[in-house]
Amino acid sequence: MRTAIFSANLDQLEAIRDFAARAAKDAGMDDSAIYAVELSMDEACTNVIEHAYEGKNGGEIECTCDHDDKKLTIIIHDHGKSFDPESIELPDLDADLDSRPVGGLGIFLMKKLMDEVRFEPLGEAGNVLTMIKRLKINPEKEKKTSPPPSDWKQIIMLGEEIMRETSLSAQHDLIIGTTAHILECQAVLWLDERLFRLPGLNQAPLFPGQPPSAQMSKAFTTGLTSSPEEQKKLLAIPLKNGDTMMGVLQVERPNKPFLKKEFELLDGLAGYVSLALVASHRSVIEQWRIEQLTLVRRVSAQITNVLDLDKLSKRVTKLIQRTFNYYYVAIYTLEPGLDALNFRSSAGPERGGGKRVKARLGEGLVGSVAQTGEEAVTNDVGSDSRFKFIELLSETRSEAVLPLKIEDNTLGVLDVQSDQLEAFHPNDLLVLRALADTIAIAINGARLYGELQKRADHLAMVAQVSEEITSTLDLDELLNKVAVLIQKHLKFPYVHLYTVHPIRRQIIYEAGSGERSSSLKGSVIDLDNDEGIISWVARNGKTMLVNDVTKEPRYHSSPLPPEDTLAEMTIPLVFDIQVTGVLDLQSNHLNAFSDDDRFLCEALADNVAVAIHNAELFRTEQWRRQVADSLREVAGLISADVGLEDVLDSILRELERNLPCDVAAVWLLDGDNLYLAQAHGADIMEVDSAAHRWPEAYAFLSSALTSEQPIIRKPDDPIGPTGTALGYSADYSSIAAGLRAGDRPLGVLTLSHHTAGRYGHEAQAMAATFANHAAVAIENARLYDSAQEQAYASAALLQVAQAVANSNNLDETISGIVRITPILVGVKACAVYLLEAERFHPTHSYGFSDAAQAILWNRDFKHGDFPLLDSVHENTQMVVGLLPSEISEDWLDPELARTEQETFYALQTGDHLLIGFPLMIKNDLFGVMLVEEDSDARRFRQKRVDIVSSIAQQVAFSIQNEHLQREMVIRERLEHEVHLARQIQKTFLPEHLPEINGWNLAATWITARQVGGDFYDVFELPGGRLGLFIADVSDKGIPAALFMALTRTLVRAVVFDTPSPADALRRVNDLIIPDNQQDMFVSAVYGVLTLESGVFRYANAGHNPPIWLNGVERTMELLHRTGAALGIIEDVPMEDRTITLAPDDFLLLYTDGVTEAFSPEDETYGEDRLKQVLESVEMTSARGVLDALEASVREFMGHHPPDDDLTMLGIKRTI
């Protein structure tokens, strides 16, 4: 029987089930019965926890299990709420999903799984649940009766338990424990641990190397049970598996010798234990093997998909290192022809992992394995002479290096190191070998793939380069492309292309990519130079491949940095036996060029040579077409929308392409004068001024204007402008063709060449044709330009408009416009004066010289100070002033153009102008925009003036806008202020009046358009008293509202300190005065009403007297002032007065808004009217009285809105 107590918590269920399972097992149940018991126990206890204890902590469940050979009985005892599982309805097992109940399953299961389920509520003593499961009768088991079943059963179970445990120490404990239990003795177990060692696990030994006692040694060596002869108190029983001795079990029972029956039992136990240990070890080994195989499989799986060698190595080393827990694992590969191994990847638990380790063939274990292809395993690196110590891997104690081989070919090595001695069990090596083979296959695969890939890439590249270059017919472009493409694909740092000129005996650098190429530009190599690889290749037409230039006598180093060439490959470009060029590749690595590269580049070179040949053929063919194309090009300009400058440029460009010339120029007529509009090959200013300085030169040009045919200069003709400007010798060549649109001459086209006799009839005809086309294009472009100018003006105005729209205030707008006007329009400077109070006030200026700035900008100008501004003011139109000199002081008095004609004249001829533009809307002048016009920009002056006028108009609009806006803002601010003040005021009025038994209160507050400073307050005070307050601040608007807020706060603060209203008001007065900076004052009445007695004690600080109405007799008394208004003088004199309000009496407090309300006839309402209403009004409620008063006042005012706030507070005593 076993009993256990569990805390009633769901997390105990597992322990509870285990407890029941053990009991079931003890009872000899099979697995499914055990499961049934576990399940029933679980369900029963879940119910106890959830229902009996209602999920609360702290309860306990006592479980008892007992079995005999027929049944297992489980008793569950708890102290929770009485709970009858019978009361739970059993679930309908056929119901469909939705109608299936969620509960009740547990009980159902218990009943189904157990043979009996009984529930007994014991009241105070809790609940007891008894479950019984009958045992299946096993006829075989019944027979086995000797030896005593319980002992044998325990032995059998021991065997099973040993199998279940995986560690030797746990197995040891089990054996000792069970043996001691069965025989009631002391037991010692010794095992030959070597037999149980697991590969790859390096645990500290559990057992000593030899049996610990003499008896045990004897038993171990003889294989027979050993005992000291005389007594059977100590026995040593050998544990063996077949003929192999595994260990010894020693038992000792000093008080009682072992019986013969127990000898048998011990023999049986030893047999079982041996068997179990062997079986267990086998299964562990099996498990281990499976793990290793899994690893190999995993490695293979990982590898098959990785074609990148480095990635592959990284994964494999990591996987091996992690799985076997080795100190360090690395992979090297072997490259043919190299004597150093290629480190691929490593993995280690610490810093060694990942670091590159060098290894050379034949050096160290790794090197020697790589060389011999034979596996090397060293169980103690200290004793192996091949081992090479590496600082990085100082912990290494044993090492295994496996070759990665495909057939007889060593591709690399797998290096595995351990920080343990003798770490490599034969089993480990088997696995490692399998891994090595797999890795080798993968490396081979990756290599093959890599080569395949490389070849495919190369083919693709040749195809691509060929395609690109054959479509390029321009030689320079072609060579550049080749250089770039080769570098891009082959990644050699220096790629250069040369052309070979056999007649000139020169090799000329043409194109390249890489750091040197820019400095090589223009370099020439002598073809007959005996030294140097390039010239050799150019002469011999054979490729040279030098993988180490230091060993090549022909190589001499490049004079250009970087001086790091270590390998060079030079390939001739051969077409039809002729070497037309050289492709030169250099690298800063030794052995940079493989045979593959050579074949590839030779293939490329052939293609390049063909392409070069094609390009050259094309070049000669091309010239003939070019002339025709150029003409077409110029003709095309006629219809294209391009500006004059572009047209001239194109004309000259086309001309240069077709006729040999140093200088090409277009001269255009401006009025009667020719000026140089565009020139290629010479400085425009120089040539132009030469033409104007030398009449003969100019005459030469003019003659071409009218000549039918282009004029070819003869050596003895006068020297033309180009010749003069550039200092040509007298016999230089020149041709001049007139440009005509219809009969109207436009200008002259000239070509010049410094040598004699360049131009003949062909040139003359071509120049004439060009001139015809060019003239039309120029005419067209001029038209376009003028349209363009219109567009430009609109764009400028748009810019200005944008600036206006984007700025927030006038100042910003003006500043912006003043700045952009010179830039947009091209005037020299700009400024704006605003007219304020008959003075011109400078706002912003831009572009004036410092001196002018000082004169124009240091002050306001009143009438007479600056006649130009006055003139604009008087005439309200643009006024132009001619600036007579550079003396800035004179600027204030320029000669003004007084009439329209004078203005026109001034704009036509005036060099330096100051122009004033009125800033004006209708007839309102806001100011003047002043502009300085410079002589340099005379040609479009009228246009600019027009644009500036428009800008001035914009400015005027902005100013007007600003003015309008300013007014609007003021209005808005006022409205906002009123609103705000009203808000403040409202906040301080009581939301509700208190409802008091025996008293009836009402208040009326009518607001005026402007905010007055009225307010009232009603508050309950301790001792059954009520405070009544009404006040009027002398000012209006926000200041009044704030002052009112202050007063109200102070009143509320002081009323609790004193029973005397006069005292309270005096204090408020003293507190207000320091804050009162605006000379405001407050008139107020404050009274305290004792509700019980009706006694009203009050003080009146300069306020309209409240009216006390005797309800019965209808007599009235005014509560006159008892002191001065608050906020005027310190220590204001103030007195209290007291009246007593009888039942039906009524008290009215009000502000002057009532008595000073105006009628349409400007009469005031007055106190008398107030009294009249009060005399006759029906005194039912305070509300009724106030409403009657309000109606009366409103009637009096007619449609006139109240000027002031109108406030009334009434209180009536009802009992």
Place this chain on the structure above:
Amino acid sequence: MEITSQKFKHCDLLFINGKVDSFTAPDLIKAIEALSDAKRYKIVLDLSHLEYMSSAGFRALLLGQRNCKRYNRGEIVLASVPKKVMDALDLTGFTPLFKIFDDITPAVGNF
């Protein structure tokens, strides 16, 4: 008990490892709810490593199945149900409420 979930194109797989009793069942409910909250109602429960399941686990399955089957939007199917658990399911009449597959592949393929 441990639950891991795996998302397939047409359904989700919940792999339940260990024992489901009243103590651990809430986690199972949560796992199923997490899926249905994500609007995933087609669920395969891989019970190959389920060691034990009490009625609390059955309740979780029932609640989950009801929710998933609503509006025909999906269902929970069971795969690789251990014999002992299967027996208990059968006993409680739960087997008709679930499609039960011998292996995960056909269970996933069912959707």
